[in-house]
Amino acid sequence: MSLIEHAPAHIRAIAPYQPGKPISELAREMGLDESDIIKLASNENPLGASPRALAAIENVLMEVARYPDGNGYDLKTALSERMGVTREQIVLGNGSNDVLEMAARAFLAPGVSAVYSQYAFAVYPIAVQATGARGIEVPARDWGHDLPAMLKAIEPDTRLVFIANPNNPTGTLASPAEMTEFLAAVPENVAVVLDEAYYEYLSADLRGDSLALLAAHPNLIVTRTFSKAYGLAGLRVGYALCAPDVAGLLNRVRQPFNVSNLAQAAAVAAMEDIPFMEECLAINAAGMIQLTDGLQGLGVEFIPSHGNFVCCRVGDAAAVNRALLERGVIVRPVAGYGMPEHLRVSIGMEKENTLFLKALAEVLGK
Ligand SMILES: Cc1ncc(COP(=O)(O)O)c(C=O)c1O
CATH class of the missing domain: 3.40.640.10 (Type I PLP-dependent aspartate aminotransferase-like (Major domain))
Known part of the structure; x- marks a missing residue:
């Protein structure tokens, strides 16, 4: 038996967690400038830290x-x-x-x-x-x-x-x-x-x-x-x-x-830092409205969300994701969850949400 086969079967069978793509990785892969990339893929706080x-x-x-x-x-x-x-x-x-x-x-x-x-x-x-x-x-x-x-x-x-x-x-x-x-x-x-x-x-x-x-x-x-x-x-x-x-x-x-x-x-x-937290929550609430209104405007179905992200149904999510990456937009495919038609988008700052919606409209030909 090989070294790897000696590991318990339940460990070998684990499907590894798939993290959001880091900005630096996409920049390398696509030859893009890091500052031209927006990442709405890991439910991070777009305002940063207090x-x-x-x-x-x-x-x-x-x-x-x-x-x-x-x-x-x-x-x-x-x-x-x-x-x-x-x-x-x-x-x-x-x-x-x-x-x-x-x-x-x-x-x-x-x-x-x-x-x-x-x-x-x-x-x-x-x-x-x-x-x-x-x-x-x-x-x-x-x-x-x-x-x-x-x-x-x-x-x-x-x-x-x-x-x-x-x-x-x-x-x-x-x-x-x-x-x-x-x-x-x-x-x-x-x-x-x-x-x-x-x-x-x-x-x-x-x-x-x-x-x-x-x-x-x-x-x-x-x-x-x-x-x-x-x-x-x-x-x-x-x-x-x-x-x-x-x-x-x-x-x-x-x-x-x-x-x-x-x-x-x-x-x-x-x-x-309670004022900072309040600002973050207000920006998330406004961003959620901006994104969901924008998705509705594009005729894209989404799952109403209580977090700092929203899952939207875009059809062939792998293809849409690739096209978004080419435009410097990182979101999260969720095919690993058994949701091959959805992409999860984290709420960003107003400008990032606008860029995402613009890129999505382009990719979907709307
Ligand atoms: C539902 C849920 N629980 C837990 C976590 C783990 O987050 P962390 O380890 O950064 O606290 C996440 C991160 O995405 C999450 O979405």
């Missing part, structure tokens, strides 16, 4: 020779004050991706299963498969989570359920009432990861009270990130909120120094 976060990074630059605080005291303190939970209920991650994987490693093993939805965030099946557990994919309803069907799909060997709310790539949302009903019915010995990477983009009436749910359900793990609305995707920092004993379990599989000192300092400062 100036306060950038200043905080500069302040800790001289400390990069030292390991970060492995317990993340300052960031956990800031989060616990903001969220009204104790520090013992917080697990920090190298991006929220890290805490999603910790949950999989902590609860899953060969012989047990995890439930997630069709079209849900691609990391769930990968994280499940990496543990050797069985993934149970539940057909979506209107591109979103069918929570009653997910409940029925829970089997005696199910240990974990993943829910993205809002979901990426479809932007769909399970309402607060639906989530409450779902959690009340899930067996207490099945962990539920409620992935709220796009929580900040929700309007007040659609924000469920996940913290109240947390108090009522010790099997709930809420995950959030600084990568999206806080504009710190490159630093990799996210977190889980859960019961202290669940946090203890996740911490057992966490790398000791998984969040850098730069990321911790920037996250604390970003949380303090």
Whole structure:
């Protein structure tokens, strides 16, 4: 047997995660100037990071020779004050991706299963498969989570359920009432990861009270990130909120120094910069209207989205994507999700949205 064949079959069978194409790569491939390229492919914050976060990074630059605080005291303190939970209920991650994987490693093993939805965030099946557990994919309803069907799909060997709310790539949302009903019915010995990477983009009436749910359900793990609305995707920092004993379990599989000192300092400062966050949310809301109005004007169908991106149906998405790339526009094909006719477009600044719509109109011959 070869070296590769010695790796477990469940690892060899993983379909790798496909990240958005970096600007530098497209520039090289197409011979384009980087400044002529727009990237609306990874649901990043088009405004960048808060100036306060950038200043905080500069302040800790001289400390990069030292390991970060492995317990993340300052960031956990800031989060616990903001969220009204104790520090013992917080697990920090190298991006929220890290805490999603910790949950999989902590609860899953060969012989047990995890439930997630069709079209849900691609990391769930990968994280499940990496543990050797069985993934149970539940057909979506209107591109979103069918929570009653997910409940029925829970089997005696199910240990974990993943829910993205809002979901990426479809932007769909399970309402607060639906989530409450779902959690009340899930067996207490099945962990539920409620992935709220796009929580900040929700309007007040659609924000469920996940913290109240947390108090009522010790099997709930809420995950959030600084990568999206806080504009710190490159630093990799996210977190889980859960019961202290669940946090203890996740911490057992966490790398000791998984969040850098730069990321911790920037996250604390970003949380303090409320005006910047408000500006980001306003720009996203306006950009969403601009993009969806523009798509409607072109007669392009889209899935109504609650995040900082929108999935639109363009026909042969691979061909449309190629033509957009030739015009210096990077968006995200989602064929890997079983959506070969859709492209996911992140909301950009007004000028970027205009350039995307112009390029799409050209490519579609409208
Ligand atoms: C639904 C969802 N969850 C989690 C993540 C992970 O983000 P990060 O690891 O940057 O926090 C993403 C990133 O795109 C996402 O879309």
